[in-house]
Amino acid sequence: MNHALSSALAFSIIFNIASWSWAEEAPPPVKVLVTYHSLSGNTERMAEAVAEGVTSVPGTLAVLKRVGQVTADDLFSSDAVIVGSPVYWSNMSGEVKTFFDSWQFKFGVFPEFKMKNKVGAAFATGGQISSGKEITMLTILAAMLGNQMIVVSGGGAFGASATTEGDSPGIDKKELADAKALGRRVADVAKLISKASAQ
Numbered sequence: 001m002n003h004a005l006s007s008a009l010a011f012s013i014i015f016n017i018a019s020w021s022w023a024e025e026a027p028p029p030v031k032v033l034v035t036y037h038s039l040s041g042n043t044e045r046m047a048e049a050v051a052e053g054v055t056s057v058p059g060t061l062a063v064l065k066r067v068g069q070v071t072a073d074d075l076f077s078s079d080a081v082i083v084g085s086p087v088y089w090s091n092m093s094g095e096v097k098t099f100f101d102s103w104q105f106k107f108g109v110f111p112e113f114k115m116k117n118k119v120g121a122a123f124a125t126g127g128q129i130s131s132g133k134e135i136t137m138l139t140i141l142a143a144m145l146g147n148q149m150i151v152v153s154g155g156g157a158f159g160a161s162a163t164t165e166g167d168s169p170g171i172d173k174k175e176l177a178d179a180k181a182l183g184r185r186v187a188d189v190a191k192l193i194s195k196a197s198a199q
């Protein structure tokens with residue numbers, strides 16, 4: 001079974017419980033959904049690094065899933081959602097756009113704004129250096145803003161991104177480090193918000 005197919009059939013839940021004492025006052029973990037579309041594996045590699053960044057922050061739980069596998073419970077039980085897309089014609093892929101549309105058609109987020117005040121962030125991979133990665137991240141963030149989410153960046157000005165084709169040798173260490181930095185930043189901000197709203 002190839003990598004893309006095997007991961008289409010599976011998802012991961014990764015915990016960082018390093019700092020938890022199982023005392024009564026231990027807070028519930030901050031849950032971050034990392035979800036993506038990927039045909040040839042590039043965006044999936046970035047997604048795995050983003051999830052690694054999330055769980056490098058103590059007291060977090062990362063759920064890693066393809067966009068088509070996300071359930072209403074995944075969405076509504078998460079404190080933060082990080083969405084990744086390959087660049088297709090200088091924008092997010094159709095699968096990722098369909099995912100956002102399904103927030104209404106399948107999950108009924110509007111008119112209550114059920115995603116309000118959850119943290120949101122974006123990452124992207126594109127074949128070329130300057131052919132749509134930033135637009136892809138900005139349109140992901142725009143969908144989140146429309147849902148009254150609190151969007152943050154990390155790794156780069158609009159999120160983490162990688163160039164995968166042409167003169168690029170593929171995703172490099174710096175791009176994977178940016179992806180981890182994005183995951184860490186989202187987990188940090190989600191923890192701050194969760195702590196503040198518990199007071």
Ligand SMILES: Cc1cc2nc3c(=O)[nH]c(=O)nc-3n(C[C@H](O)[C@H](O)[C@H](O)COP(=O)(O)O)c2cc1C
Pocket residue numbers: 037038039040041042043044086087088089090091125126127128129130131132133164165
């Ligand atoms: C239909 C299609 C359209 C694409 N359009 C662009 C584009 O406009 N700009 C770009 O930089 N790369 C474009 N690419 C390249 C992909 O964004 C790139 O290979 C990406 O890393 C694929 O991600 P994946 O391996 O996660 O599927 C396109 C690829 C496909 C299949």
